[in-house]
Amino acid sequence: MKGSNYSSKRELIYSTLCSTKSHPSAKWVYEQLKEDHPDLSLGTVYRNIALFKENGKAVAVANILGEERLDGDTSAHAHLVCKCCGKIEDVDMPSLTLKGDTKGFNTDFVAVTYFGTCTECSE
């Protein structure tokens, strides 16, 4: 079944995704690998990233400037997003104290994202 086989491309894509803290887009991953692996297809990158997300090995952090930005680090942490340049940084996850009910939802993941302006963009 889907995702059950070994695949050298899949390993490449996953290790590239995990090699950076820049929270890249699929296209960025593709461009990093294209140099050394000119036979890599962008569709393969998208397909494998979708698999990673299904399997909980990656998460979508935000959609910045029309691009979905990814994180191969699925440990609990929050994100800082610069609305100006699109830079995304990791920060400690705050402790969350819930109030109110959760409307019957069965939740398995919480995203905490701070939006603002980074040092460079503030001049």
Next chain:
Amino acid sequence: MKGSNYSSKRELIYSTLCSTKSHPSAKWVYEQLKEDHPDLSLGTVYRNIALFKENGKAVAVANILGEERLDGDTSAHAHLVCKCCGKIEDVDMPSLTLKGDTKGFNTDFVAVTYFGTCTECSE
């Protein structure tokens, strides 16, 4: 300058956006209005929603199934997102206790989003 004039279409779009708690997409807003206002253009909906976001009168909640979902309620609250059907519900904002530094970012908005499965999708 941009956004300074009165515009009946703008009012329609804004009131439609605020009339629902479904956190709709731009297309949904367009389709609601199209019946009674067949001369409305989808581009106008997108353009005005961009204005609302600039002016802090609306926020983008999440990008679900490739569609940006919006909220005309900018008060502090968190969101529940069903990964299965895309339904979004409001929940109380948890109290956040920050630890660690914020890397020099000047933040002005925090999004807290819980991902999971809604009652209907859980069967």
Next chain:
DNA sequence: CTCAAATCAGTAATTGTTCCTGTTTTTATT
């Protein structure tokens, strides 16, 4: 080794969103 399932490259198709052009509406000024 052999075969079926999985994966892939390459490209076409899809689709949410933005951009462009000529027209209409709004506002300010007489």
Next chain:
DNA sequence: AATAAAAACAGGAACAATTACTGATTTGAG
């Protein structure tokens, strides 16, 4: 109210991120 400039608009073309398709290649089980 008439006029003119700015703002907003409709309609459709253009764009870009993502997905789907097709035929070839790779992988894993027996």
